[in-house]
Amino acid sequence: MxxxxxxxxxxxxxxxxxxxxxxxxxxxxxxxxxxxxxxxxxxxxxxxxxxxxxxxxxxxxxxxxxxxxxxxxxxxxxxxxxxxxxxxxxxxxxxxxxxxxxxxxxxxxxxxxxxxxxxxxxxxxxxxxxxxxxxxxxxxxxxxxxxxxxxxxxxxxxxxxxxxxxxxxxxxxxxxxxxxxxxxxxxxxxxxxxxxxxxxxxxxxxxxxxGIENIKPPTRLFFIPYTSGYVESSATNTISTAKVGMDIKYGINDSFTLDAILVPDFGQAAFDNVVLNLGPFEQQFNENRPFFTEGTDLFSKGDLLYSRRIGGPPSTYPATNEGEQVVEYPNTVNLLNAVKISGRTDDGLGIGFLNAITEKTTARVLNTQNNESRNVVVEPLSNYNILVFDQRFNKNSSVSFINTNVTRVGDFRDANVSAVIFDINTSGNKYNVSGDLKMSSIYDAENSNGFSGYFNVAKTFGKSRYGIATKYVSEQFDINDLGINFVTNYHNIYAYYNYRILNPTKRYNSFRVNTDYYIEIENTTGKLQEHWLKANINSTTLKNDYIGYNLLISPVQTFNFYESRVSGRVLAIPENVYANIFFSSNYNRKFALDIEPNIRIFKQENRINYNFFVSPRYRFNDRLTLIYSANYNRQNSDIGWVDFMNDDIILAERNRSTFTNSLTGKYAINDKMTLNLTSRHYFSFAENIKFHTLLEDGSFEENQNYTTDKDVNFNLWNFDLSYSWWFAPGSQITALYRNNAQDFTNDINKNYGSNVSNLFETNLNHVFSISLRYFIDYNKAKNWIKKA
The missing domain is CATH 2.60.40.1190 (Immunoglobulin-like)
Incomplete structure (x- = not known):
């Protein structure tokens, strides 16, 4: 009733x-x-x-x-x-x-x-x-x-x-x-x-x-065997491979589930949106492998897991002797198997355990004098582990403990990170207190320990909401063996206030104003790493068109402690202002448009960044939709590290242009069967106009003695066309045609069409693959066997 x-x-x-x-x-x-x-x-x-x-x-x-x-x-x-x-x-x-x-x-x-x-x-x-x-x-x-x-x-x-x-x-x-x-x-x-x-x-x-009474859930045991085949073709050879494996899901009890992959196959995972990375940090990629994206809420607690570490690039690079060079270096390490257990008890205790093992991986080093080569282990047999305990209480709060551990066989680096996290709301969900304490330990030639702490208090109800937060990170804090963290050795304060409407007005369905203040200070020197004030407006009109505005002001000089690539040396970042407008028309219309211009102006001669993004989409009917996106980014007189010369740190003053074009589309044959298109061309060049020497105070002066060519011209192409059919619950056939190409050179070519032609003519690779996954429920399979 x-x-x-x-x-x-x-x-x-x-x-x-x-x-x-x-x-x-x-x-x-x-x-x-x-x-x-x-x-x-x-x-x-x-x-x-x-x-x-x-x-x-x-x-x-x-x-x-x-x-x-x-x-x-x-x-x-x-x-x-x-x-x-x-x-x-x-x-x-x-x-x-x-x-x-x-x-x-x-x-x-x-x-x-x-x-x-x-x-x-x-x-x-x-x-x-x-x-x-x-x-x-x-x-x-x-x-x-x-x-x-x-x-x-x-x-x-x-x-x-x-x-x-x-x-x-x-x-x-x-x-x-x-x-x-x-x-x-x-x-x-x-x-x-x-x-x-x-x-x-x-x-x-x-x-x-x-009203639900006396139910006895069946055994939760599911097998998902798969088979896949690949044909890869390039200008030099054609390779055919086949794989057979299985995913297993087992309900240990009513609350806990074990997921395991045997002989994993991620060959049809979406491609990465690689960019020309001239900065001091690695590019962070999205996780596209199903095992590491499905049901991972517990494992994401505390932001200690960056699952691309598992099966990612090796953790070391070969040391070479005089006359030697590395001629073969693997981009990834093979994942041997992985298992995760997760669930929650009747008392609200969530438990998560994830373990993965990657294989021993080598690189080949060639002696150019005698033409002899040797294999060097760049990643040993390695074990990745994460353990989570998450206790919920009062129907709105939780306290969690997380531990991550990486153990590598032999004299390689090991790592361990632990964290305690709390998120507590008042009984009426009007106020929130949250925070964490994290500890890291690295075990290698020089063992090190670090920590970080975070605390936030906020009003979380009503039209007006606000909060203030602070964080401290020690210099030795390092989670990068299984997580990802770029900046350490700082403390900060972050304060915010926002106002929103809860019901439509004469002009808007929704309207929200946000104001933010942030200051970040390096612990050792007391220098500002970041300092800004931001205001933005997000609104939806009565016609359901979205309009957003942003303004960010960095009113004082700050310092970058990483661009120099030398510990303790800083690069001064001048005062700057950033602004953008974003418009997204109502997607209910057959034709819709997203558009965003933005600009950043520095208090430095000729230094200005601007960007323009536009993405029209057209829904031809309920089955066919195409979306085109174009982005142009220009950085004038950008300053960044390029080299060392004796004891000098060499900076380049460069003009950089980046063009990104993508097309996505789908054609639905029915609600179980679709054709899907994803393509992307990325073109970026950085043209050096001056070279400078970095000075001790973070400023720089022109260096006319440095003449090495450091211009960069980079092109990347990816194309995926796939057919997907969910022919039974949990069971799928996927056919994929993929081609890709990459071109990197020091010769600047500003002709867009010529770049595209060169990319396709020189090194286009083709992959065709087909994969079959079939879902088997143990309870039904048991009945099949009885009937047989």
């Missing part, structure tokens, strides 16, 4: 699930008689833009819930004019321009994490694990759904197996529940349980699902 009161806003809603023994066919019709026995969850309330507005009479929503021994069933009737329903077909986990229906389930009713299941009006599934600050759509559950467009709106029917959820062992279950409906044409979102935008916390404003 449904609990209703005259006050839909303060009363926590409750709906009761009805037990069914008759089979439910997932066809979007709700024609089984048992549906008539369940009372509907109704009286939805707008979440945005007009927070608190009751649903409209002609767009009412009614949701009924059943359950069996194995699954929970959701049946929803969404009233509307069927001719106005948006229903673009997209890839799985892509929302697109479509109406949506979603169910948010929290099996522990602890206000901390939801299992969210969405389906669009075109029948496309989306699912994620959601915490208060993150939605992880890389998590994919196995569930079934069907939609039907009717003459009174549309109907949704879902079956979510209990094996896809986590919940307590109680005989009588009480789950946190919220239900969402999005009417895309008006950009309106309604929820069953009212979510007050005055309050920063969303999940614990859910209602309650009762």
């Amino acid at each position: 449904v609990t209703t009161t005259s006050n839909l806003y303060s009363q926590k809603k409750s709906v009761q699930a009805v037990k069914t023994s008759q089979p439910i066919v997932i066809d979007g019709k709700l024609d089984e008689s048992i549906w008539q026995e369940a009372l509907p969850a109704s009286d939805f309330i707008m979440f945005e833009p007009d927070n608190g507005q009751r649903e409209f009479n002609d767009r009412k929503t009614e949701v009924k819930i059943l359950y069996s021994d194995n699954s929970i069933y959701i049946g929803a009737i969404l009233y509307d004019n069927p001719n106005l329903i948006n229903k673009e077909i997209t890839q799985r986990d892509r929302f697109g321009v479509s109406d949506h229906f979603g169910v948010f389930i929290n099996g522990f009713n602890d206000g901390q994490q939801d299992f969210r299941f969405f389906v669009s009006a075109s029948g496309v599934q989306m699912d994620c694990l959601a915490t208060e600050n993150n939605e992880d759509f890389s998590w994919d559950a196995i569930w079934d759904s069907k939609v039907q467009i009717t003459d009174y709106g549309w109907v949704v029917e879902m079956e979510i197996p209990f094996a896809a959820l986590r919940f307590s062992k109680e005989d009588s279950q009480t789950w946190g529940l919220n239900i969402l409906r999005e009417i895309r044409r008006d950009r309106q979102k309604f929820t069953w349980s009212f979510i007050d935008r005055n309050i920063g916390n969303v999940i614990n404003q859910a209602g309650v699902l009762t």
